[in-house]
Amino acid sequence: MTIDKDFLDILACPKCKGELALTEEHDELTCEKCRLGYEVRDGVPIMLIEEARNLDTAR
Numbered sequence: 112m113t114i115d116k117d118f119l120d121i122l123a124c125p126k127c128k129g130e131l132a133l134t135e136e137h138d139e140l141t142c143e144k145c146r147l148g149y150e151v152r153d154g155v156p157i158m159l160i161e162e163a164r165n166l167d168t169a170r
């Protein structure tokens with residue numbers, strides 16, 4: 112399952128309300144500003160700051 116473009120357009124970073132970028136693998140939405148990555152689980156993005164990972168930290 113993938114996230115379509117229209118759906119992605121309505122999504123915003125819960126922290127800065129900025130734009131999110133979808134990874135090529137479609138498994139994560141990233142905010143370059145906050146350096147946070149929101150996991151996409153079974154096609155559903157987990158839009159929680161507490162659940163987000165720091166992009167500067169290895170998985």
Ligand SMILES: [Zn+2]
Pocket residue numbers: 124125126127128129142143144145146
């Ligand atoms: Zn952000």
